[in-house]
Amino acid sequence: MKPxxxxxxxxRVTKDPSTRRxxxxxxxxxxxxxxxxxxxxxxxxxxxxxxEEVALIKGENSQRLSKEALSNMFRSILLLNPAExxxxxxxxxxKIAPDYEKDNMLGILLxxxxxxx
Numbered sequence: 076m077k078p079x080x081x082x083x084x085x086x087r088v089t090k091d092p093s094t095r096r097x098x099x100x101x102x103x104x105x106x107x108x109x110x111x112x113x114x115x116x117x118x119x120x121x122x123x124x125x126x127e128e129v130a131l132i133k134g135e136n137s138q139r140l141s142k143e144a145l146s147n148m149f150r151s152i153l154l155l156n157p158a159e160x161x162x163x164x165x166x167x168x169x170k171i172a173p174d175y176e177k178d179n180m181l182g183i184l185l186x187x188x189x190x191x192x
Contacts, residue, residue, distance in 0.1 A: 088107070088112060090107065090108075090109075090110065090112070092110070095107075095108045095110065097124075097128055098124075098125050098128060098144045098145075098147040098148050098151075099128050099129075099132065099140060099143070099144045099147075101143075103147045105147060105150040105151040105154045105155075106151070106154060106155070108151075109121070109151035109154075109155055111155060111156070112155065113155050113156070114155070115155070115156065116156065116159065117152050117155075117156055117162075117163060121148070121151075122148065122163055122166060122167070125144060125145065125147075125148040126167075128144055129141045129144050129145065132144070145167070148163075149163065149164075
């Protein structure tokens with residue numbers, strides 16, 4: 076495969092699902108094997124399938140293989156849609172927002188509820 080610069084080549088690449096490698100594969104390519112193209116939203120199924128594959132990893136070197144799979148997922152997101160990287164990160168650590176932002180949003184929500192009463 077020839078190297079690609081996604082910044083200079085903003086063309087849509089047709090990706091065949093049958094040839095796409097899983098994120099646990101050593102030959103995974105962050106551009107060609109991701110199920111989405113440049114600028115497209117990151118499918119939730121991509122993130123969920125990655126975590127399912129990580130859950131199935133067992134045995135020797137399982138921690139290293141899990142890190143590689145998650146790294147491949149985040150590399151694909153960073154390469155193809157960096158604007159959604161923070162949402163994938165918060166999803167992976169099971170948070171909806173940073174603590175300072177969440178507390179602020181909770182305060183605003185409570186103020187709005189009081190105004191309605």
